[in-house]
Amino acid sequence: MTTRPEAAQSLKDLVLVGHGMVGQRFLEAFVEQPGAAGWRITVLAEEPRAAYDRVHLTSWFSGASAEELSLTPTGFLAEHGIDLRLADPATAVDRAAHTVTCASGAVLRYDALVLATGSYPFVPPVPGHDAAGCHVYRTIEDLERIRDGAETPGTRVGVVVGGGLLGLEAAGALTALGLETHVVEFAPRLMAIQVDEGGGRLLQRKIEALGVNVHTGAGTQSVLTGADGRVRAMGLSDGRELPADLVVFSAGVRPRDQLARECGLPVGERGGVVVDERCRTRDPHVYAIGECAMAVDGRVYGLVAPGYAMAETAARSLADDGDDVDGGNGLGEEHHFTGADTSTKLKLLGVDVASFGDAHGATEGAVDVLYSDSRAGIYKKLVIGADGRLLGGVLVGDTESYGLLRPLAIGGKPLQTAPEQLVLPSGLVPVAGPIALPDEAVVCSCHNVSKGEIRAAVHDRGCTTVPEVKKCTKAGTGCGSCVKLLGTIVAEELEAGGVTVDRSLCEHFGQTRAELYEIVRVAGIGGFSELLDRYGRGGEGCDVCKPAVASILASLAGGHVLDGEQSALQDTNDHFLANLQRNGSYSVVPRIPGGEITPEGLITIGEIARDHGLYTKITGGQRIDLFGASVDQLPQIWRRLVDAGFESGHAYGKSLRTVKSCVGETWCRYGVQDSVGLAIELELRYRGLRSPHKLKAAVSGCARECAEAQGKDFGVIATSAGWNLYVGGNGGMTPRHADLLAADLDKETLLRTIDRFLMFYIRTADRLERTSVWLDRIEGGLEHVRQVVLEDSLGICAELDALMARHVDAYEDEWAAVLADPDRLRRFTSFVNAPGTPDPAVTFVPERGQIRPARPDEDGRILTPALVAGPRLEVRTA
Amino acid sequence: MTEMLTRPVATEARTGLVEILDGRTWSRVCPLEELTPGRGVAVLSESGQQVAVFRDRSGGLYAVDNLDPFSGAYVLSRGIVGSRDGAPTVASPMYKHVFDLRDGRCLDEERTPDGRPAVLRVWSVRIVQEGDR
Numbered sequence A: 001m002t003t004r005p006e007a008a009q010s011l012k013d014l015v016l017v018g019h020g021m022v023g024q025r026f027l028e029a030f031v032e033q034p035g036a037a038g039w040r041i042t043v044l045a046e047e048p049r050a051a052y053d054r055v056h057l058t059s060w061f062s063g064a065s066a067e068e069l070s071l072t073p074t075g076f077l078a079e080h081g082i083d084l085r086l087a088d089p090a091t092a093v094d095r096a097a098h099t100v101t102c103a104s105g106a107v108l109r110y111d112a113l114v115l116a117t118g119s120y121p122f123v124p125p126v127p128g129h130d131a132a133g134c135h136v137y138r139t140i141e142d143l144e145r146i147r148d149g150a151e152t153p154g155t156r157v158g159v160v161v162g163g164g165l166l167g168l169e170a171a172g173a174l175t176a177l178g179l180e181t182h183v184v185e186f187a188p189r190l191m192a193i194q195v196d197e198g199g200g201r202l203l204q205r206k207i208e209a210l211g212v213n214v215h216t217g218a219g220t221q222s223v224l225t226g227a228d229g230r231v232r233a234m235g236l237s238d239g240r241e242l243p244a245d246l247v248v249f250s251a252g253v254r255p256r257d258q259l260a261r262e263c264g265l266p267v268g269e270r271g272g273v274v275v276d277e278r279c280r281t282r283d284p285h286v287y288a289i290g291e292c293a294m295a296v297d298g299r300v301y302g303l304v305a306p307g308y309a310m311a312e313t314a315a316r317s318l319a320d321d322g323d324d325v326d327g328g329n330g331l332g333e334e335h336h337f338t339g340a341d342t343s344t345k346l347k348l349l350g351v352d353v354a355s356f357g358d359a360h361g362a363t364e365g366a367v368d369v370l371y372s373d374s375r376a377g378i379y380k381k382l383v384i385g386a387d388g389r390l391l392g393g394v395l396v397g398d399t400e401s402y403g404l405l406r407p408l409a410i411g412g413k414p415l416q417t418a419p420e421q422l423v424l425p426s427g428l429v430p431v432a433g434p435i436a437l438p439d440e441a442v443v444c445s446c447h448n449v450s451k452g453e454i455r456a457a458v459h460d461r462g463c464t465t466v467p468e469v470k471k472c473t474k475a476g477t478g479c480g481s482c483v484k485l486l487g488t489i490v491a492e493e494l495e496a497g498g499v500t501v502d503r504s505l506c507e508h509f510g511q512t513r514a515e516l517y518e519i520v521r522v523a524g525i526g527g528f529s530e531l532l533d534r535y536g537r538g539g540e541g542c543d544v545c546k547p548a549v550a551s552i553l554a555s556l557a558g559g560h561v562l563d564g565e566q567s568a569l570q571d572t573n574d575h576f577l578a579n580l581q582r583n584g585s586y587s588v589v590p591r592i593p594g595g596e597i598t599p600e601g602l603i604t605i606g607e608i609a610r611d612h613g614l615y616t617k618i619t620g621g622q623r624i625d626l627f628g629a630s631v632d633q634l635p636q637i638w639r640r641l642v643d644a645g646f647e648s649g650h651a652y653g654k655s656l657r658t659v660k661s662c663v664g665e666t667w668c669r670y671g672v673q674d675s676v677g678l679a680i681e682l683e684l685r686y687r688g689l690r691s692p693h694k695l696k697a698a699v700s701g702c703a704r705e706c707a708e709a710q711g712k713d714f715g716v717i718a719t720s721a722g723w724n725l726y727v728g729g730n731g732g733m734t735p736r737h738a739d740l741l742a743a744d745l746d747k748e749t750l751l752r753t754i755d756r757f758l759m760f761y762i763r764t765a766d767r768l769e770r771t772s773v774w775l776d777r778i779e780g781g782l783e784h785v786r787q788v789v790l791e792d793s794l795g796i797c798a799e800l801d802a803l804m805a806r807h808v809d810a811y812e813d814e815w816a817a818v819l820a821d822p823d824r825l826r827r828f829t830s831f832v833n834a835p836g837t838p839d840p841a842v843t844f845v846p847e848r849g850q851i852r853p854a855r856p857d858e859d860g861r862i863l864t865p866a867l868v869a870g871p872r873l874e875v876r877t878a
Numbered sequence B: 001m002t003e004m005l006t007r008p009v010a011t012e013a014r015t016g017l018v019e020i021l022d023g024r025t026w027s028r029v030c031p032l033e034e035l036t037p038g039r040g041v042a043v044l045s046e047s048g049q050q051v052a053v054f055r056d057r058s059g060g061l062y063a064v065d066n067l068d069p070f071s072g073a074y075v076l077s078r079g080i081v082g083s084r085d086g087a088p089t090v091a092s093p094m095y096k097h098v099f100d101l102r103d104g105r106c107l108d109e110e111r112t113p114d115g116r117p118a119v120l121r122v123w124s125v126r127i128v129q130e131g132d133r
Helices: A021-031 A034-038 A140-151 A165-176 A197-209 A258-262 A304-321 A402-411 A419-423 A451-459 A466-473 A483-496 A513-523 A528-535 A545-557 A564-569 A572-576 A599-611 A633-643 A675-686 A747-764 A771-777 A781-791 A797-810 A814-819 A865-874
Strands: A012-017 A039-044 A083-085 A090-094 A099-102 A107-109 A112-115 A119-121 A134-136 A157-161 A180-185 A213-216 A220-225 A231-236 A241-243 A246-249 A253-255 A286-288 A344-348 A351-357 A367-373 A378-384 A390-396 A442-444 A586-588 A615-618 A624-629 A656-661 A695-700 A714-719 A722-727 A739-745 A843-847 A850-853 B017-022 B025-031 B039-044 B050-055 B060-065 B080-084 B087-091 B098-100 B125-128
Touching: A012 A021, A012 A107, A021 A039, A021 A304, A034 A039, A034 A304, A090 A258, A112 A304, A134 A140, A140 A165, A140 A246, A157 A165, A165 A180, A165 A246, A165 A344, A197 A213, A197 A351, A197 A367, A197 A378, A197 A390, A231 A246, A286 A304, A351 A402, A367 A419, A378 A419, A390 A402, A402 A419, A402 A442, A402 A483, A442 A451, A442 A483, A451 A466, A451 A483, A466 A483, A513 A528, A513 A545, A513 A747, A528 A545, A528 A564, A545 A564, A545 A797, A545 B080, A586 A633, A599 A615, A599 A624, A599 A633, A615 A850, A624 A633, A624 A850, A633 A814, A656 A675, A675 A695, A675 A714, A675 A747, A714 A747, A722 A747, A739 A747, A739 A781, A747 A771, A747 A781, A747 A797, A771 A781, A781 A797, B017 B050, B025 B039, B025 B125, B039 B080, B060 B087, B060 B125, B080 B098
Parallel strands: A012 A039, A012 A112, A039 A083, A112 A286, A134 A246, A157 A180, A157 A246, A180 A213, A656 A695, A695 A714
Antiparallel strands: A090 A099, A099 A107, A119 A253, A220 A231, A231 A241, A344 A351, A351 A390, A367 A378, A378 A390, A586 A624, A615 A624, A714 A722, A722 A739, A843 A850, B017 B025, B017 B125, B039 B050, B050 B060, B080 B087, B087 B098
């Protein structure tokens, strides 16, 4: 009756039913146990794919592939000899015979059985609930069906039943699919489990502002179908009829305990296989973990962190007493699973929501401390016990303090700071540091790592960086929400231990970039060798310090970036004054100040691109990028651009990129100032300015902010009285809204303030530190910067002004200078021993009427000017 | 006199013609003074292979494959020459992987994404003085 081969009889058989997130975590934990090698593991999975990240399922709609969502590391199963059987779910368990039967008919013997079957979506048994057009939201296949449904012609309105966490995720997905979206929630507020009334109200307002229609306090009575049997409307408990073409049920989940029920294992009243603190069911050979299990505290946990904790407990427990199922008791109590913290922090439809501890103030004698600002969209409530301890809280709109507050609440020590300090916006009051956290406070709830364990990793196990602590303790490797706090704890611990945090730029310089800047400035250093010899640690230098020093020298000493010793320090982009692309070719971006360009200019760029066969694309900074140039082509392309009056756009440098602008009052009905004129003036003033990282800027002609100035390193917004200056904004990976540095400035004051802001940033920032990070890092933050540049609190403004004046005076177009110098031109050749030979490895294929790099399996062709342009190359436009 | 050196060359020479060994024949690279200390150049060998030749600030000459095995692009000659724990290195301009110029080994990762060892072929370099040919 066994399908197993006769060999390896000495191995014991472990069968895991279910390969979801918790099942995979169990496998990872189990194979690390000392006795794991004595087990042969088989996994029965219902879905056609291995474990994937269900928590981030919604990201599938925004482009994450099933592969990217996968949680099973490549080679993991093979390495541990795990037999994963996809799309072959278990159908029955015979506990007396110790066997599991699968859908395929196979019968497997087990010495230990682990149930990790998860849960299924609850669909209210209303009439029509199974009509065509009704969906649930749990697997990648469900998502595929929802997408197909939404894309069917005539599908216009989507209704989500359930306003909880998953329901809002689903609503976001429907909105993104272009449907008019409604959320129907039975409870009087959204996310009723996590947030309180006030938080729910704010959440609803924010979500409605995103175009989602919310109906709270409304039950689903029926799903009404049309003649074709498809969904046409929802009947609500208040008698309304809501037109609907597509319905997603996400009204909660129920444990999948059918297997356990059928083989006689006890289950809870509301479902869930009953397990003890070691995650064992009543049968010592059978374990249950995750959403299908009911823990000793009588709860069924629907979150991943408790599931992971159960997986770890079961893995240890099984490895510990697998030999003697009735006796073994070596499992320390610290590994028992007796219940879990259900705190959550998430971003729903772009709205930050967090809830932790006793969020609803259920503890007797608990009082609230509340901060609410409807205008800013922030709601924060802390629940404080009668004894002054923090018990829990709700945060909507701003969850920055979650990482600090949750451990305080779970740690259970009396607060050392006044609670109002913990909810008021930072800046109004000093924020308590994590030093105030007790050692037992859990910092990483995904892996249950306490502050004490992180401290021990630093002072007992020699970790000195966050990555080392992550490796050592696993803290911060789950959802990642605690990484920032982790960094602060590590730094504090190092400092407390008398260890100076190593802030060396690299192995060649013990100084930070800012310190090197000061040395170069004060000692009047003129070159890299001199700096390395006098102030460095010897060696050749490297790709970290060379470009950083080159940038400092360029900011302080000026001169062409390709002059003398400096030329050897530059990154490849600066070296060739162009941007390296993935196949080794370069792109070219001429400066188009403020995004303003004449028809003649456009035609010239178009002709040059056409003659050289370049791919063209409009950039986000309102200019034109020309792709696919070889190094040999760069001077030819730039010769024509320079002749036509263009100059370098410095897209390749850590320097000012563009000053984007809206069209402004000249044309726009709403504009109050000439934003284009100012943008051009700013771009010409700061062009070529080398800095620790790239600089982006924008000017908006009115408060509508069409130029998105608040997302830039410096942004200017017109007011009727002058200009408002914003600094420290960022888009990209870590968006940050800029801070208002000064309001209603006249133009002269505006220029002077920007001059000083930029020069102060260049002087004090770390290598590759954008203004946004810099502003958050430097002591005193925005207020300090304001005092330095507006009130000259450090007495350096005259110096900053002089440096900028010198920059403005000394500016020359780098490309024009290269073209005028045969020495500098010489480097623009693909092969030093075969000038004029194009790089045979750089090949292209056509796509949408232009070129793109050929992939390794494609037969592309080499692009030479002659090939593309023929005789036209000889025709000069100027 | 010809400096017949295989493998990387450390030299006091200030002039001469740099060559690399392509199988059995030496291929011309360029005059030594055209190599900027701290930078590299790309060379097309007699057999059509792309080689990156570097000169560091202390005068060392090195030649390795120009192909960056991590990106699949022929770009190593455009990387920045450096040192790590005393070893002469080049950092790929594409994804910044650092290679030891003496033996071609990648110091950051042992294997390329497709599982092959991340090692560059090292080419022999020499400097030929005027009149020696």
